[in-house]
Amino acid sequence: MGDRIFLSSPHMSDEGYELEYVNNAFDTNWIAPLGENVNEFEKELAIKVGSKAAAALSSGTGAIHLALKAAGVGEGDIVFCPTLTFTATANPIIYQNAIPVFIDSEYGTWNMCPKALEQAFERYPDVKAVIVVHLYGISADMDKILALCKKNNVVLIEDAAESLGTYYKGKHTGTFGDYGIFSFNGNKIITTSGGGMLVSDNTERVEKVKFWATQARDQARHYQHSELGFNYRMSNVLAGIGRGQLKILDQRVKKKQYIFQYYKRKLSNLDGVKFMPSNDWDQPNYWLSSMTLSGNIKPIDVMEALERENIEARPIWKPMHLQPLFEKYDFIGTDVSEKLFASGLCLPSDTKMTDEDLERVTDIIKGLWLK
Template sequence: MKSTKTREKVFLASPHMSDEGYEMEYIKEAFDTNWIAPLGENVNQFEVEFATKVGSTDAAALSSGTAAIHLALKAAEVGEGDIVFCPTLTFSATANPIIYQNATPVFIDSDYETWNMCPKALEKAFEQYPEVKAVIVVHLYGLSADMDKIMELCNKHGVRVIEDAAESLGTYYKGKHTGTIGHYGAFSFNGNKIITTSGGGMLVSDNVEKVAKSRFWATQSRDQARHYQHSELGYNYRMSNVSAGIGRGQLKVLDQRVDKKREIFNFYKRELEDLEGVYFMPDNNWGEPNYWLSSMILTGKVRPQHIFEALEEENIESRPVWKPMHLQPYFEKYDFVGEGISEELFANGVCLPSDTKMTQDDLNRVVRIVKGLW
């Protein structure tokens, strides 16, 4: 076997600039006009183009997806002491902004049908905490949550819904882009996402006034005055004009990236699903996932750690499924509603390398190594 030092690294998911060089056109424009600081024409146009792409009325380009969730909570008037329901099976960036607002998270379990927020657990949570102020829904690994059931419950109780679509840009739920079904949607353009601005995010909503207010907060809440005046607490959350230029170019190849992610998922599923104890992430007929990370559950003798170690030996990245928030040292003091399905997904889950630059040889390498464990 060749040393891992001589094998080309296969990433879980990494930045992938367009072959056409779209990004450089917009970056060059920013440099040519000397407009490289935050704000500028790229920022303005990226907001318009992104909102058009996902079918939202308005959008605000921000420094991260975390910032988008934070401002969505603020727009939903979540404040000190308020309760916010949040999926437990997610990355900490979903839950952290709840703490920024001095609010209290209550973590909701997953279901096997979607790997996302379980509507039954959500209904139970509403019974226990009728005073809840907002609900954050995550579309994990590009899989859409069951939004009809979730929205029905949230509308019944009159609470704002924030969709964390950081992992699901390009995913549809019943023909509608995830992130545009609730009251607010938050997207991420981190380097590992399906498109990237190197770092950045987007807040979308049909409520134009709330988006405008979010832009205000994101620009240090600077009042309209000749001098610097601030009547509200502000944040340095706006996206730079250079990053927005990258985003405009990346948006042009989003559909290509989704096609490649789907191709990767279908290849893994075709090659590996007949192995004993292997179950791939659900693919419901009401959704069109972007397959951001191809993930599977192992219930047999081969355990996730076996796969992680075998792939790492050949310089190939893989990851566990997210560790639930209610098991995290910082968040374990907060309440959890559910039956532990998220814990089972974490204990048995594997995220296979899903980089859109993977070649067929790379995919064959992964499959050969995984099959060799059975």
């Protein structure tokens, strides 16, 4: 059994950029939330993606939560959400005592299906907000989704937790909607260990998000609170890691793209193998290289074969409408997301992988077809 190959683990810069900023936080004793690193990380990320303002928060989940709050989502409101996503996309809807309605995927993007979204608007014309996800770094069909949201005068929130560095028609994902969300969890393309960012061109609402995220403390000599607040602000230490990581984002995107192309080149000729979709308007970061299987070899066969050799692989996300937590909520669509879940898997996409590691993975997979 060889060394462990991870699905997607933290990868610090060779140059030590992160340590420079973290050491500065220690040297100045700014190790609590807020400080220069937080302020500068917000500015640098906003500039990088082309947004007017950003709020550095403790998680991407917290960022989605405050985006919903900023959009005015409250008790009993309907929020459209893709069913094929991680639960962190949907949970904040419940935090706000709102009602999720889950939207099916399309094969062309694996993301929210515009036709199903249109049907959802017809069934629920009083919807308050739409959350769209760019799954595994693949962009959703934003022109169609934006047009539907504008037609129905509904706030659009982009969950770009997996797609930092992905472009849709030359523009960063996360910057098309009213609010965009990025995650810096340990498995993301760049990391702060744990953390997230909310971006928006509405600078006033971003300032309000920062207020809520800092326990909604009023400006007064004493501790006074007129609104419900949250402890969602990012640590100055973690923001220092983020500033260093942001410097090498483009390198990480190139490596993720290299990994995907390697897998596609080596495995596409296997019977029943089909890789995640690509479109002319999409420039994915390929956060996780993913594929579907339709022949005799099943995803579990691949995952177990890799697992025996100390290599991590995962199933595609289980759709939210199939989760026990959300089974009582409505679902709009057919069975695309269910079929993707049943046939799909995510291959190890760690940016520290060498060509020898990639060859090891592909040889094991190809071996299943030779039996």
